[in-house]
Amino acid sequence: MSKQTFEEANEAFVDDKYEEAYELYTKALTNDDKTDSHFTSKVLAARAQCALKLKRYTDALNDSNNAIELDEKNMKAYLRKGTALYNQDLKEEALKTFVRGLEIDSADDQLKVWKEKCEKEVENKKQPVATTNTEKEKPAATAAPVPPQPAKIKHSFYQTDTVVTIQIPIKGLKKEQVQVQTTDTTLSVETKIPATGNDYSLEFDLAYPIDSSRTNFNVTGSNIEIKLYKRQAIQWTSLDAQSVAGKTQPPVPMSRPVTDKAPSYPSSSQRAKNWSQIEAEIKKDEKDNKEDTGDANAIFQQLYRDSDENTRRAMNKSMYESGGTCLNMNWEEVSKGKVTCEPPDGMEWKKYDS
Known part of the structure; x- marks a missing residue:
C-alpha cells in the first residue's frame, strides 16, 4: 500500500502538483511499516524535494536529515539537504553537506555542480567591503517580506528515435539568462x-540515460527548448525517473530492428515467389533485346546529330506531340499544326495521368 501511494505521489510531482504530491508522500510514510530503511529514506528524500518546490526549506532540511540517518549513502538526501541550506542563506553549511556527499560518491555530478557554486559564493562573501565614514547609519533591519509564489510552468516534451526536445513556455528570456546543466542521468x-522576477528551476533524475556531451538548448521569444540526445532508440514514457520507477514494462524500441533475413514480397501474396529468379529472367530478356533496341537508338541518334536545326525541331515536335508514335523530319509540315498520335494497328493511345 505504501509503495503504491509512493508511485502516485511521484506521478503527481511530475505533473507539477506539488501540494498533492506532498500529501501523498506523507501518506506513504504514515502507511510505511519501516521495515525497509532504504525505502523509507527514499520516500523522505522525495518529500524533501517536493518541499523545496514549495519553498518549505525547513521541512526539506528535516526530511533530508532523517533520510541520511536511515541511509547514509542516499545521495539525493545530501543534495536536497544542501539545497535547503543554500536557500536559507546558510551557504557554508550547504558547502559542507555537498563535500560530505562527494566523500561518499565522488562521481555525483550534481553534487559537484552545487559544490562549485557554493565555493564561489562563500569566497565572494569573505571578501571585505569598503565603507566610508560619511555613510549614514542604516535603520534596524526589518523582516523581509515573503516573496510571492512563482506561477507553475508546465513543461512538455516530444521525441524522435534519437532526440528528446523539452519545451518550457517562459516569454521574454535571452539565452544568457538561462542555465542548463546535464549529466548522463540528470537535468x-x-x-x-x-x-514576475521570481526564480524558476527544474531539476530531476532523467528516466533514461543521455549523451550529455551533446546537450544543447535555444531560447525563442516564448520558449526554452532543450535537446537531449538518447543513448538508446527507445520510447520515453516520461522525463523523470521517479515516474517510471517500479514499472516492469520493457522499453519500446522506436527504430525498426535490423534483421539478417531479406523480406519476402509481396507480403499479401498467397503464393511465394522467387524474386531473385524473376530478376535474373528480366535481365536475360534485356540482354537478348539489347542489340535490336541499341541499333534503333543508334540510328535515331545519328539522324538527329547529322540534321540541320529545322529538321531537329521537326523531330522533337513530332515525337513530343504524338506521344512518341510519329517521327516527322519535315519542319514545313510539322510547323503547320499539332502532330496527331498514330499508334500501331490494333492499339489504342491513352494519356497517362500522374
Missing part, C-alpha cells in the same frame, strides 16, 4: 521569470 534548468 537542471535555472532562470528568472521576466514577468
Whole structure:
C-alpha cells in the first residue's frame, strides 16, 4: 500500500502538483511499516524535494536529515539537504553537506555542480567591503517580506528515435539568462521569470540515460527548448525517473530492428515467389533485346546529330506531340499544326495521368 501511494505521489510531482504530491508522500510514510530503511529514506528524500518546490526549506532540511540517518549513502538526501541550506542563506553549511556527499560518491555530478557554486559564493562573501565614514547609519533591519509564489510552468516534451526536445513556455528570456546543466542521468534548468522576477528551476533524475556531451538548448521569444540526445532508440514514457520507477514494462524500441533475413514480397501474396529468379529472367530478356533496341537508338541518334536545326525541331515536335508514335523530319509540315498520335494497328493511345 505504501509503495503504491509512493508511485502516485511521484506521478503527481511530475505533473507539477506539488501540494498533492506532498500529501501523498506523507501518506506513504504514515502507511510505511519501516521495515525497509532504504525505502523509507527514499520516500523522505522525495518529500524533501517536493518541499523545496514549495519553498518549505525547513521541512526539506528535516526530511533530508532523517533520510541520511536511515541511509547514509542516499545521495539525493545530501543534495536536497544542501539545497535547503543554500536557500536559507546558510551557504557554508550547504558547502559542507555537498563535500560530505562527494566523500561518499565522488562521481555525483550534481553534487559537484552545487559544490562549485557554493565555493564561489562563500569566497565572494569573505571578501571585505569598503565603507566610508560619511555613510549614514542604516535603520534596524526589518523582516523581509515573503516573496510571492512563482506561477507553475508546465513543461512538455516530444521525441524522435534519437532526440528528446523539452519545451518550457517562459516569454521574454535571452539565452544568457538561462542555465542548463546535464549529466548522463540528470537535468537542471535555472532562470528568472521576466514577468514576475521570481526564480524558476527544474531539476530531476532523467528516466533514461543521455549523451550529455551533446546537450544543447535555444531560447525563442516564448520558449526554452532543450535537446537531449538518447543513448538508446527507445520510447520515453516520461522525463523523470521517479515516474517510471517500479514499472516492469520493457522499453519500446522506436527504430525498426535490423534483421539478417531479406523480406519476402509481396507480403499479401498467397503464393511465394522467387524474386531473385524473376530478376535474373528480366535481365536475360534485356540482354537478348539489347542489340535490336541499341541499333534503333543508334540510328535515331545519328539522324538527329547529322540534321540541320529545322529538321531537329521537326523531330522533337513530332515525337513530343504524338506521344512518341510519329517521327516527322519535315519542319514545313510539322510547323503547320499539332502532330496527331498514330499508334500501331490494333492499339489504342491513352494519356497517362500522374
